[in-house]
Each structure stands twice: as structure tokens, then as C-alpha cells.
Amino acid sequence: MSxxxxxxxxxxxxxxxxxxxxxxxxxNGRVSRALAEKVRETAAxxxxxxxxxxxxLRTGRxxxxxxxxxxxxxxxxxxxxxxxxxxxxxxxxxxxxxxSLDEKAGQDLAxxxxxxxxxxxxxxxxxxxxxxxxxxxxxxxxxTPASAGRGVCSDHRGGGRLVARHLLDLxxxxxxxxxxxxxxxxxQERLAGVREVLEACGxxxxxxxxxxxxxxxxxxxxxxxxxxxxxxxxxxxxxxxxGAVNALLARGVDVPREVSVTGFDDLVWASIVRxxxxxxxxxxxxxxxxxxxxxxxxxxxxxxxxxxxxxxxxTAAARPAPAPAPAPAPASIPExxxxxxxxxxxx
Amino acid sequence: MSxxxxxxxxxxxxxxxxxxxxxxxxxNGRVSRALAEKVRETAAxxxxxxxxxxxxLRTGRxxxxxxxxxxxxxxxxxxxxxxxxxxxxxxxxxxxxxxSLDEKAGQDLAxxxxxxxxxxxxxxxxxxxxxxxxxxxxxxxxxTPASAGRGVCSDHRGGGRLVARHLLDLxxxxxxxxxxxxxxxxxQERLAGVREVLEACGxxxxxxxxxxxxxxxxxxxxxxxxxxxxxxxxxxxxxxxxGAVNALLARGVDVPREVSVTGFDDLVWASIVRxxxxxxxxxxxxxxxxxxxxxxxxxxxxxxxxxxxxxxxxTAAARPAPAPAPAPAPASIPExxxxxxxxxxxx
DNA sequence: TAAGAGCGCTTAACCGATTCAACGAGGATC
DNA sequence: GATCCTCGTTGAATCGGTTAAGCGCTCTTA
Numbered sequence: 001m002s003x004x005x006x007x008x009x010x011x012x013x014x015x016x017x018x019x020x021x022x023x024x025x026x027x028n029g030r031v032s033r034a035l036a037e038k039v040r041e042t043a044a045x046x047x048x049x050x051x052x053x054x055x056x057l058r059t060g061r062x063x064x065x066x067x068x069x070x071x072x073x074x075x076x077x078x079x080x081x082x083x084x085x086x087x088x089x090x091x092x093x094x095x096x097x098x099x100s101l102d103e104k105a106g107q108d109l110a111x112x113x114x115x116x117x118x119x120x121x122x123x124x125x126x127x128x129x130x131x132x133x134x135x136x137x138x139x140x141x142x143x144t145p146a147s148a149g150r151g152v153c154s155d156h157r158g159g160g161r162l163v164a165r166h167l168l169d170l171x172x173x174x175x176x177x178x179x180x181x182x183x184x185x186x187x188q189e190r191l192a193g194v195r196e197v198l199e200a201c202g203x204x205x206x207x208x209x210x211x212x213x214x215x216x217x218x219x220x221x222x223x224x225x226x227x228x229x230x231x232x233x234x235x236x237x238x239x240x241x242x243g244a245v246n247a248l249l250a251r252g253v254d255v256p257r258e259v260s261v262t263g264f265d266d267l268v269w270a271s272i273v274r275x276x277x278x279x280x281x282x283x284x285x286x287x288x289x290x291x292x293x294x295x296x297x298x299x300x301x302x303x304x305x306x307x308x309x310x311x312x313x314x315t316a317a318a319r320p321a322p323a324p325a326p327a328p329a330p331a332s333i334p335e336x337x338x339x340x341x342x343x344x345x346x347x
Numbered sequence: 348m349s350x351x352x353x354x355x356x357x358x359x360x361x362x363x364x365x366x367x368x369x370x371x372x373x374x375n376g377r378v379s380r381a382l383a384e385k386v387r388e389t390a391a392x393x394x395x396x397x398x399x400x401x402x403x404l405r406t407g408r409x410x411x412x413x414x415x416x417x418x419x420x421x422x423x424x425x426x427x428x429x430x431x432x433x434x435x436x437x438x439x440x441x442x443x444x445x446x447s448l449d450e451k452a453g454q455d456l457a458x459x460x461x462x463x464x465x466x467x468x469x470x471x472x473x474x475x476x477x478x479x480x481x482x483x484x485x486x487x488x489x490x491t492p493a494s495a496g497r498g499v500c501s502d503h504r505g506g507g508r509l510v511a512r513h514l515l516d517l518x519x520x521x522x523x524x525x526x527x528x529x530x531x532x533x534x535q536e537r538l539a540g541v542r543e544v545l546e547a548c549g550x551x552x553x554x555x556x557x558x559x560x561x562x563x564x565x566x567x568x569x570x571x572x573x574x575x576x577x578x579x580x581x582x583x584x585x586x587x588x589x590g591a592v593n594a595l596l597a598r599g600v601d602v603p604r605e606v607s608v609t610g611f612d613d614l615v616w617a618s619i620v621r622x623x624x625x626x627x628x629x630x631x632x633x634x635x636x637x638x639x640x641x642x643x644x645x646x647x648x649x650x651x652x653x654x655x656x657x658x659x660x661x662t663a664a665a666r667p668a669p670a671p672a673p674a675p676a677p678a679s680i681p682e683x684x685x686x687x688x689x690x691x692x693x694x
Numbered sequence: 695t696a697a698g699a700g701c702g703c704t705t706a707a708c709c710g711a712t713t714c715a716a717c718g719a720g721g722a723t724c
Numbered sequence: 725g726a727t728c729c730t731c732g733t734t735g736a737a738t739c740g741g742t743t744a745a746g747c748g749c750t751c752t753t754a
Contacts, residue, residue: 004483006740017704022742029743030702049463053403054740057709062400063464064443072432073615078425082446085419089445094464096411097444098436099429116396117410117441136351215619239619246621268420269616272562272589274596353710364734369712376713379732401710404739699752705745714737723728 005046014042025050056118063092065295066114068107069099070127074213075267076282077125080142083288084123091296093120100127111135121295123151129183140294142287144185145304152290152303156186159280160193162309163234163262166278168197171318172232172260174205176225178218178240182210190236190264205230211240218243223251231259231318238263238270241277245314256316266310276312283307352393361389372397403465410439412642413461415454416446417474421560422614423629424472427489430635431470438643440467447474458482468642470498476530487641489634491532492651499637499650503533506627506654507540510581510609513625513656515544518665519579519607521552523572525565525587529557537583537611552577558587565590570598578606578665585610585617588624592661603663613657623659630654 007025011018016035023029024039031039056062065088069077077099085095096119100106107126111133114122121138132147133139141151167175177194180187191208198204207230211217218240222233233248235241241263245255253259255275263270266281286305293299354372358365363382370376371386378386403409412435416424424446432442443466447453454473458480461469468485479494480486488498514522524541527534538555545551554577558564565587569580580595582588588610592602600606602622610617613628633652640646 007742008740018741019705019743020703023703026742030700032702035702049459051404051740052464053400053409054709055742056400057398057404057711058740058742060709072425072429075422075425075615078419078422078428081425081444082419082448085445086448089460094460095444097428097442098432101429101433113436113441117399242619246619249621268422269619272593272616273620274593354712355710365711366713366735367733370733373712377730377732382732398710401739402712404741405710405712407739695754697752697754699750701750702748704747707744708742710739712738715735717732717734719731721728721730724726 004051005048007048007050010039010043010046010048013046014039061120062118063094064096064117064119065093065292066096066098066111066117066119066122068110068114068122068124068133069097070107070125071102072097072099075269076265079268080125080284080288083285084292087288087292091292093292093296100130102127104130108133111139123291123295128181128185138295138297140291140301142291144189146185146189148302148304151294151301152287152305154282154287154307155304156189156307157193157196159264159282159307159309160190160195160234160236161197162193162280162307163190163264164194164197166309166311166315167232167234167260167262168201168204170232170260170315173201173203173318174207174230174232176207176209176222176230176233178221178233178235178244179208179210180236180240181212184213187236194234213237213239215239215243215246219247219250222247227251227253227259232315233259233261235262236264238265238267238277238279241279241314242269242273245273245275245277256314258319260315260318262315270310271312275314278312278315279310281308281310351398352395354395354397357386357390357393357395360393361386407465408467409465410441411443411464411466412440412639413443413445413458413464413466413469415457415461415469415471415480416444417454417472418449419444419446422616423612426615427472427631427635430632431639434635434639438639440639440643447477449474451477455480458486470638470642475528475532485642485644487638487648489638491536493532493536495649495651498648499634499641499652501629501634501654502651503536503654504540504543506611506629506656507537507542507581507583508544509540509627509654509656510611511541511544513658513662514579514581514607514609515548515551517579517607517662520548520550520665521554521577521579523554523556523569523577523580525568525580525582525591526555526557527583527587528559531560534583541581560584560586562586562590562593566594566597569594574598574600574606579662580606580608582609583611585612585614585624585626588626588661589616589620592620592622592624603661605666607662607665609662617657618659622661625659625662626657628655628657 007021008018011021021039024031024036088095098110100110107130115135122135123140125142141147144153179191198206209221211221222244233244241261245261248255255261263277263279266279270277270279283305290303294301354368355365358368368386371378371383435442445457447457454477462482469482470487472489488494491500526538545553556568558568569591580591588608592608595602595606602608610624610626613626617624617626630652637650641648
């Protein structure tokens with residue numbers, strides 16, 4: 001026979017019942033050591049591979065996790081997808097992938113289709129401004145603390161604090177924040193972190209501008225503003241940071257000597273563009289592991305994963321202000337994301 | 348009953364048989380118009396959603412296409428994955444994703460697992476240097492013409508020709524080729540295209556260096572060489588091109604005024620870095636559509652998809668050589684990838 | 695020594711679709 | 725009026741696994 005062998009083929013070759021083969025291979029029933037071993041050998045020799053469809057039908061479990069992303073083209077998500085795929089595969093799960101193509105209906109459609117396909121759990125990075133999806137299977141959200149009760153997320157606010165403190169330590173007091181789209185919960189959190197620290201400082205002056213996650217919009221925003229009003233640009237994403245850098249360089253402004261720029265996410269490109277970006281790195285591997293663990297019910301949702309400031313070459317000590325001002329503070333890198341009053345300031 | 352309704356639930360509500368419901372919904376059997384309509388309505392009203400697992404078991408078709416990538420982290424592949432996902436979804440197929448994590452065994456393992464999971468077809472972007480995978484289901488390879496008999500690919504060689512002709516037209520005669528890893532079939536093709544045109548020219552002088560697909564390796568390679576020997580760098584990937592640009596800028600060499608640089612693939616970042624890269628764009632959407640069509644047996648494999656030269660700001664007319672030399676040729680952009688003798692050369 | 699508990703295996707039901715074969719009712723054909 | 729078709733529908737087998745229940749045996753335990 002040329003068909004792929006079934007469990008019954010293996011059974012009849014050994015003159016035992018199909019059930020025994022099933023028990024032996026799954027390790028669930030009580031089968032003698034010797035027989036179990038022989039079954040495994042025979043199955044392997046015959047090239048037996050279980051049909052997941054049959055297992056899924058009987059057990060109601062498909063062994064698949066659905067991953068719904070807003071847009072695979074955003075470079076952060078492939079990295080996350082890779083980590084999730086890895087974590088899932090380690091547990092014997094496969095990854096069913098869909099992106100909502102940045103369309104309103106796409107997300108719910110994708111979720112519904114995955115449910116119809118019988119995924120055992122869903123991991124969703126929600127589209128900006130969309131409602132949180134519902135599904136009759138465990139659903140883990142990767143987003144912000146606001147929805148972390150349903151999943152896991154980075155400490156975006158803490159990241160914002162790290163950035164702000166870093167800039168403060170470098171002596172920057174007037175900061176332009178490129179705050180991303182107004183309806184992005186993640187961007188809101190990052191902005192809140194920056195704001196928290198800078199406002200706690202008292203002396204800092206904050207300019208906030210919103211724009212979509214496109215370098216050209218960031219560039220246009222920066223180009224429109226009077227550069228005299230700030231010495232640092234804190235962008236809530238590397239994409240925006242690169243746009244800002246380009247606009248500044250085009251204007252003949254040296255980065256970081258005249259203006260410091262920070263990003264967010266540590267995309268692969270952050271360390272490739274010149275100057276290499278100071279940015280905040282999310283621990284994607286940890287998020288992926290947690291998300292998968294939550295999806296499979298091994299862990300309670302609600303995790304908030306710490307982020308890390310990566311200092312590179314797009315930030316430097318603030319230049320003395322045009323008005324008479326003393327030397328900037330030494331550039332110590334804060335190790336925590338906690339707000340604390342700004343000390344060691346220029347007098 | 349709180350379970351998801353089955354086909355039998357729908358049937359008993361209408362006092363008809365399950366078979367009729369199946370025929371009505373699938374449109375396969377001969378069911379009267381009126382009844383078919385009533386069945387569809389009732390099914391929808393009851394929230395009936397077919398179990399793919401049951402369908403898969405019975406029909407042997409899972410409605411899933413497996414996509415195996417060498418490494419999702421490479422920015423080219425997510426874009427491709429997105430297009431393939433879109434094309435698949437349009438036909439009612441879902442996408443099962445795996446990457447081989449750039450490991451030797453990963454690719455075959457991924458293929459085997461997908462087969463076990465019952466995918467109806469596989470689309471594989473083979474890992475460099477790996478053997479072409481085999482599987483008991485239709486398998487489409489996205490790679491180079493050498494394996495295009497099994498799938499679809501871009502006209503990498505033609506892209507190489509486009510780049511070479513572009514540089515030739517700009518007056519460049521001494522070209523450094525960053526040729527990527529030696530075992531990359533794609534890189535080999537691109538190099539071959541460049542070589543073909545430049546050698547046909549007769550007067551061109553070619554330097555070829557291999558390195559892995561990492562900007563820092565490209566940068567190191569460029570930094571090691573005596574820049575006097577070439578006026579243009581043709582990289583077989585944008586990643587390498589950016590490394591080359593960085594190395595040149597770090598050395599104080601103006602790009603493109605002193606040295607022109609070209610990339611390959613038109614990654615999103617190619618138009619974001621400064622200077623924006625002149626590069627070759629693959630038609631990923633077309634490749635994706637063709638690959639899916641081939642996977643589903645709607646089209647014969649063997650397609651070679653044309654590529655397109657995208658001229659931006661990293662290339663410019665060659666400067667007059669240190670030795671007495673006339674003005675460079677006008678920068679006409681070739682519309683075809685065909686080699687032709689270099690005309691309008693500097694005397 | 696009778697009741698009970700394990701052990702290792704088998705029997706058979708079951709998951710929820712698809713699809714073959716058959717069947718009754720009408721209509722057309724001869 | 726008998727025969728044959730076609731139409732619309734149904735019963736039942738089937739896909740390939742999982743798993744509850746049970747069987748005959750041996751070994752404890754009271």
C-alpha cells in the first residue's frame with residue numbers, strides 16, 4: 001500500500017489493537033515498557049506520522065496558536081513573530097499567521113477565521129484604535145498595561161521614563177516629543193513616561209507633536225518647528241527618530257552635537273543608520289515566551305516586561321544654551337525607569 | 348445546548364438530513380434552490396461554523412498553505428509573507444508559518460512538520476546552501492532560475508544587468524561588487540548579471556568581494572580596500588549597500604558625488620537612509636500571487652518575474668578620473684535588463 | 695478465602711464533516 | 725400501463741485518530 005500508514009497499519013503489523021498503539025505513542029495509557037518501545041520503533045520504521053486533523057477532530061485541540069498582527073510590514077512584528085513561533089514550536093505548537101492589513105475589519109475577520117480553523121489560543125497585537133477582540137478561546141493581548149489584564153506588554157511608560165531621564169542627565173531641558181498617532185495606546189504610554197519625568201523635574205520644557213508612524217511625517221513635523229525651542233527630540237518609535245534625524249541633517253543640524261535624538265524599539269536598523277540611535281529595547285523574546293505561556297494557560301496574564309535603554313550615538317550632552325548657561329551634567333546612564341527629581345542640573 | 352452547533356444541529360432544526368445540509372452549504376450536491384437558501388439562512392442564524400478539522404479529516408484537504416522562510420528577521424521576507432498571506436486568504440487558504448531559524452536542520456524539520464499538519468501545499472524560500480526540500484505535497488520554491496523549474500523567482504540576473512548598465516551609463520568603469528555569501532544562489536545570479544554587462548563593455552574593471560549579509564561586514568570590506576580603484580559600489584543587497592555607504596561616509600567620502608552605491612531589494616529602509624538608495628525592486632506581490640497559484644496547481648511553475656531599477660540619490664555621474672578624462676556620459680536610465688555594448692563612453 | 699486492586703491489553707463509541715449508493719416521486723417515453 | 729430518467733433527498737460508511745469501559749489474569753489484603 002502506498003498511502004501514508006495509519007495507526008491501524010502499525011497495529012496490524014504488530015498484531016495488536018489500534019488503541020494500544022495510540023496509548024503507546026502518546027504515553028497516556030498503561031502499556032508495558034517493552035511493547036511501547038517496540039511500537040515506537042515499528043511506527044518510526046514504517047514512517048508513521050499522525051494526522052493532526054484526526055487528532056484535532058477527536059480531541060478538540062488543534063495544536064495551533066493563531067497570531068494576529070496589525071501589519072507584518074512593520075519591522076517590529078516579524079521579530080516578535082519569530083520569537084513567538086520559536087516559543088510555540090518548543091511546545092509542539094504551530095503558528096497560524098494573519099495580519100489585519102491595517103484595515104478596520106481585518107482584525108476581527110482574522111480572529112474569526114482562526115477560531116473557525118480551530119486554533120487552541122490566540123495571540124493578538126491589536127490594531128491601533130480597534131476594540132479588543134473577543135474569542136471563544138484563550139486570547140492574549142500584547143499591547144499596553146491598560147489591556148495587560150488580558151496579556152503581556154512591555155513597560156512602555158518605564159521606557160519613556162528612561163529616555164527622559166537620560167536626556168535630563170545629559171543636560172537637556174527643552175525636549176520635542178514626537179508622540180506618534182494619538183490613538184496609539186502604546187505611544188500614549190511612552191509619552192506619559194517621558195512627560196512624567198520631565199514634569200517632575202520642574203525646569204523642563206516639553207513640546208509634543210503627533211504624527212503617524214512614518215519617517216517623512218516626522219521629518220515634516222521637525223522641519224516645521226523652530227529648532228531654537230529644543231535641544232533634544234524624543235521619538236516614540238525608531239521610525240520617527242530616523243525621520244527626525246534626516247530632517248535635522250538636511251537642515252545642517254549636527255546630530256547629536258547640536259540636537260540629541262532618541263528612538264524606541266531598537267529595530268535592527270537603529271544600529272545601522274548614522275548616527276546609531278539611542279533607543280529603548282523591548283525584550284521581545286521574553287514577551288513571546290510569556291504570551292505563549294499565557295495562551296496555553298500555564299501562566300496568569302498581566303505581565304509587564306521591563307525594557308532597556310540602549311545608549312548609542314544619537315544623544316550627547318546638551319550644548320550650553322544660547323543664553324548664558326553652565327556646562328551640562330555628566331552623562332550618567334540611569335539604570336531604572338523610576339522618576340526621581342532632577343539633580344545635578346545646570347544652575 | 349451551549350456547544351458550537353454542528354451540521355446535524357442545523358439539519359435537525361430543519362427536519363432534514365445532515366447530508367442535505369452539507370450539500371446545500373458546499374453547493375456540491377443537487378439541492379433545490381429554495382431549500383439551499385433556507386439551509387444557508389438557518390446555519391447563519393444558528394451561528395454554525397464548520398469544523399475545519401472534520402473537513403480536513405474527511406477530504407484530506409486542510410485549506411492551509413505552509414510557508415517556510417529562512418529567517419523572518421530578514422526584512423525582505425515579512426513583506427513577502429504578507430503578500431503570500433493575502434493571496435492565500437483571497438482563495439480561502441490560511442497560512443501556516445515557520446522559519447528555519449537559519450539552521451541546517453530547521454528547513455527540513457519545518458517542512459516535515461507542516462506536512463504532518465496536513466498543509467495542502469508548501470512555499471519555501473530555501474536557506475542558502477541547503478538542498479532543495481522534498482515533500483509529498485505540491486512544493487513551490489522561491490529562489491533563482493536554477494530552481495525555478497520548481498517555482499517562481501525574480502529575474503535576479505536581469506537586476507544585476509540593470510544595475511551595471513545604470514552605472515555604465517553614469518560613466519562608471521571601475522566597480523566594486525559586494526557579492527554576498529558565496530553559497531547564495533540569489534547573490535550569484537545578481538553578480539552574474541552585473542558581470543555580464545560590465546564584461547561586455549570591455550573597458551570596465553571589476554572587483555568582487557564576498558561577505559555575509561551584514562552591514563558591518565560590508566563596511567569592513569569597503570574600509571579594507573583602496574578606494575582609488577573604483578568609483579562605484581554595486582551591492583547585491585540593500586543591507587550591504589548601507590554598510591558600504593556608512594564606511595564611505597565614515598572615511599569622509601561623499602556618496603554619491605565621489606562614489607556611487609547601489610543596493611538590491613528595495614527594503615523599506617532603502618528610501619529612508621541618507622542618501623536614499625538606488626536599488627532594484629522585486630515585484631513581491633507578483634511573486635506571491637504566482638507562488639500561491641502554482642502551489643494550488645492553477646499555474647505551471649517556472650515563472651521568472653521581472654525586476655525594476657529604482658533610481659534614487661546614492662548614484663550619480665562618475666567624476667572625471669584622476670588621470671585626464673572627459674565628462675561622463677549622460678545618466679539615461681535603461682529600461683531593460685538586456686546587456687548591450689556600452690556606447691557613448693568616455694573616449 | 696473472598697473481595698478488591700492492578701496490570702496490560704482490547705473493544706467499541708465517538709469527534710463532525712463528506713460522499714456514495716439508493717430510494718421515492720413525478721414526468722417523459724414507448 | 726409499464727419502463728426509464730431525473731430530481732431532491734436520505735442513510736450509512738468513512739476519514740484516523742482518542743479514550744472510557746471492560747476483560748481475564750495475578751497479587752494483596754483483611
